[in-house]
Structures are given as structure tokens and as C-alpha cells.
Amino acid sequence: MTQQVFFRPRPDWVGDVIPYSDGGELKLYYLHECRREPTCGTPWHLVTTTDLVHYEERGEVLPSGGDGAEDFNAYTGSVVRDDDGEYHLYYTANNPGRLAPDGRSLQLVAHATSTDLVTWVKHPEDTFGAPEGYDPADWRDPFVYRDPDGEGWSLILAARHSEGAERRRGVVARLVSDDLRTWRPTAPLWDPRRFITQECPELFRMGQWWYLVYSEFTDRFVTRYRMSRSPQGPWLAPERDTIDGRGFYAAKSAQWDGRRIFFGWIASRQDERDDGRWLWAGTLAALEAVQAADGTLDFRQPREVLEAYSQPDYHLRAPLRMGSAERYESAVLTDVLPRDVRIEADLEWEPGTREISLLIRTDSEGENGYVLRLEPALSRMVLDRWPRQVHGTEQWHISGDVPHFIELERPIDLAGRRAHIDVLIKDELLQCCVNRSVCLSASVYDHPSGRVGLAVLDGAATCTRLDTFLAS
Numbered sequence: 001m002t003q004q005v006f007f008r009p010r011p012d013w014v015g016d017v018i019p020y021s022d023g024g025e026l027k028l029y030y031l032h033e034c035r036r037e038p039t040c041g042t043p044w045h046l047v048t049t050t051d052l053v054h055y056e057e058r059g060e061v062l063p064s065g066g067d068g069a070e071d072f073n074a075y076t077g078s079v080v081r082d083d084d085g086e087y088h089l090y091y092t093a094n095n096p097g098r099l100a101p102d103g104r105s106l107q108l109v110a111h112a113t114s115t116d117l118v119t120w121v122k123h124p125e126d127t128f129g130a131p132e133g134y135d136p137a138d139w140r141d142p143f144v145y146r147d148p149d150g151e152g153w154s155l156i157l158a159a160r161h162s163e164g165a166e167r168r169r170g171v172v173a174r175l176v177s178d179d180l181r182t183w184r185p186t187a188p189l190w191d192p193r194r195f196i197t198q199e200c201p202e203l204f205r206m207g208q209w210w211y212l213v214y215s216e217f218t219d220r221f222v223t224r225y226r227m228s229r230s231p232q233g234p235w236l237a238p239e240r241d242t243i244d245g246r247g248f249y250a251a252k253s254a255q256w257d258g259r260r261i262f263f264g265w266i267a268s269r270q271d272e273r274d275d276g277r278w279l280w281a282g283t284l285a286a287l288e289a290v291q292a293a294d295g296t297l298d299f300r301q302p303r304e305v306l307e308a309y310s311q312p313d314y315h316l317r318a319p320l321r322m323g324s325a326e327r328y329e330s331a332v333l334t335d336v337l338p339r340d341v342r343i344e345a346d347l348e349w350e351p352g353t354r355e356i357s358l359l360i361r362t363d364s365e366g367e368n369g370y371v372l373r374l375e376p377a378l379s380r381m382v383l384d385r386w387p388r389q390v391h392g393t394e395q396w397h398i399s400g401d402v403p404h405f406i407e408l409e410r411p412i413d414l415a416g417r418r419a420h421i422d423v424l425i426k427d428e429l430l431q432c433c434v435n436r437s438v439c440l441s442a443s444v445y446d447h448p449s450g451r452v453g454l455a456v457l458d459g460a461a462t463c464t465r466l467d468t469f470l471a472s
Helices: 303-307
Strands: 013-022 025-033 044-049 056-062 073-081 087-099 105-114 134-146 153-161 170-177 184-190 198-206 209-217 221-228 248-256 259-269 278-291 297-300 311-315 320-332 340-349 355-362 369-375 380-386 409-411 418-426 429-434 438-443 451-470
Touching (some): 013 073, 013 259, 073 105, 073 198, 134 170, 134 198, 153 198, 170 198, 198 248, 221 248, 248 278, 259 438, 278 429, 278 438, 320 355, 369 429, 380 429, 380 438
Parallel strands (some): 073 134
Antiparallel strands (some): 044 056, 073 087, 134 153, 209 221, 259 278, 340 418, 340 451, 355 369, 355 451, 369 380, 380 409, 418 429
16 A cells, blocks of 8 residues: 555546444445446445555445446445444445436435445345435435434435425435334434435434534535434534535545544546536545534544655744735745645734735745635635636736635634644645634646745734645
């Protein structure tokens, strides 16, 4: 195994990740996306890790059923272990040629078993579709868990009511079983009447709180969570309910080493350019959830990932103060950095300062590259690029009305007037974390290399630390 930190089965891609903790080893099943025409169906592949830094590709473990099969596409699901030690895998079976009454392709829940978590036997006799009242074309991503309030098992999944407002029918449906083979519908786990649907739902407990995690694409493409004192709800929305931004999707988690680790994919973009449209599937990345005193969750890069970059490169020798109440100031501090590097910075600023920015992969003038910008008055961090897209030859032919990558912003409390920033950048992958609590991940293409700098607008700030590290 080689150090990767991020994992992608080149030349192919990682879709939804289904993590399962097997002792000290994390088994990360994922939907393997090859982007070939004609499509050959979607199988599950497996990659394993014991340290979140080194990954071993194990290959295909749940194949596509083939052209005529109900599971031509084997989509997202979950893995559980029963009382006898047998493993059960539940997944979404889909074939574009098998249609619901409205002409859309059916989605079904399918079942497979294993004794070693690698070789799986399918049980097509256990496959079932949506019961009456639910949309048969939206019945996917089964997540199975032991019923915490009694005996037996529960299965939740992404579903839609068959009637109602088109964009507000999404529901986390729930079924129960005594034998992990026959399932009976029961009351939904959560029925918010807000989203098209809630993909990839999962449920887990930390301390006295239960968490319902899901991914949605109604307000925006993002993974969110809700919290409750009971596994039945009610499900309350925390003030910051997102795990990351638009660039990190379908995140699911596993308990590992007493910690809760999330795995999702950093989305790729068409034609490998910053203006390309977002594509399904990308590169696997990990984030760790840490529970705050009030039960809300902070997210950060796991320490193992940060410590994998321990070879010193650049070090700021003395605190740097810069800025003015009436203008923009910037400074470029490093030489051109390698394409695989960690950046760590500590910033402080005076009251009223409008913007404090870390310039990433910038040029020697600090004018071309990426900008991780903190905006205290708006309580947000954003990822920007400068210059923005230019549409023509005239001065006004620039996307000046687009203040940043609109999809790439996160709410954050900056009232303390200080920030610790961790940045990982490896090839096209950029993962930022502020105050070890708020993350922002993306794929960036147009500036493949550059320097690190600082910028301040309408105020003053001090950089007390800026270090860069290379992979060990």
C-alpha cells in the first residue's frame, strides 16, 4: 500500500461510499464509476484502510447483475452482522429497462449475504419494491440497524410519497423485520415535506444524542444531519446542519477506534476545469465528526491525515501584521509549492475587518489563484478564485456579479476574531478546515500550482503562524 490520503481508482471514480468497521480495519465499499459508453452497470468495489492514510484496493465484490437483471446497477446500501455472525448487505437494485407506471426506472431493495465481507451471495428472492403510497421509482439506499427500542431490525431508506407537491414528497421511510429477509412497512422515521428526497440516510448514536444523516439535492447538493434524544425523533436541525459544502457529497460514517469517521466523495467537474459542471462521483475523502457539549457536531480532518504531512517546508519566522482600514493589501510569502502539501495558519484580526484571506496556489503577485476568504460580518467562509471568469475583451466582461464560487461557502462563527486554518491540497483536490470545526472541500483545476499568501480588506490582521509541510 502506498500513502494516498485521498483515494481514487484511476482512471475511474468513487461514487457513494458504504463504510463498515471490522475491528481495526475499515472496509469501504463504494460504487465504482467508469464513465464509459455504453455503460456496463454499477458494481460495488472494496478498498480497505487501517490508518486513514494508506488504502488497499480489493476490487469488485458485488457485481452488476448484467443487462437484463433487476440489479444491472447495484446502488447504495448498507452492511450489518447478525447474531450468528453472518453478514447481510442491502443495496439498491436498478435497471433502466424496468419501468414504473410513469415511465421512470424502478428502484428495488436487494439482499446479499457473506461470511467474510468479501464474497457475497445474492438472494433475488428477497428483493422488494415500494409498498402502496410510495413512489416505485424512488426507493433506494437502504440502511439497516438493530431496533434500539426492542427486538428485531429496522430498515430506513430514501423514498417519496406517491402524491403531493413534486419537490416536497421526500420521506425517510422505515420498515421492520424479525429475520432480515421479510420486511414490514411502518411509520416513516422522518417526513419533513421539504425535499425531493433524502438520499443515503443513516442513523447512529453518540452519547445521549441520536443523529440522522442524509444527502439532499433540493435547496442544494449537500450532506446534512438532524439530531434527537430518541431514535424515533423528533429530528431537530442544528444551526449549522451541513457536514461540508457542495463539493463533498453522499457522506456516510462508521465508528472506528472510538471515533466517528465520515467518508464521502469530492466531486469532479466536467472537462477538468473550474467552470465545468459538477459530475457524479469523484475522489474518496475522510472527515471526523466531534461532538460538542450541546450535542452538535464539528467536522475536521482526522489527525492521521494531517500527521501524514510532517516534513517541514516553509516556516513564517515572525508574526506578520498587514492591512489598512481603507484598502486591500496582500503579500505572497512562499515559493511555488509542490502539488501535494499541507498548509497550517493562525490568523487574528481587528474589529470591523471586512475580509481576511489565505491565498492558495497564487502567482508571485498574489493576483491569480484561489482564495479561502473569511468574512466575519457575514459569519461565513468562502472559496473564491481571482480573477473570475472573463467573458470577452472589454473591462466589464467579467463575472463581477458572482462574488465567489456560489456553491462553495460555509457558515461559521468568526466573532472571536481569530482562526486556525488547515489546508490539504493534492493535485486537483483541495480540503480546508477552519477552527477544526468547519470544512470545505472541492476539486480545483485551473491553477495546478502556485504559492501561498495573505490578504486583508478594510481592516488589519496578523498572521502569527504559517507553515507548510510535505508528505512524510
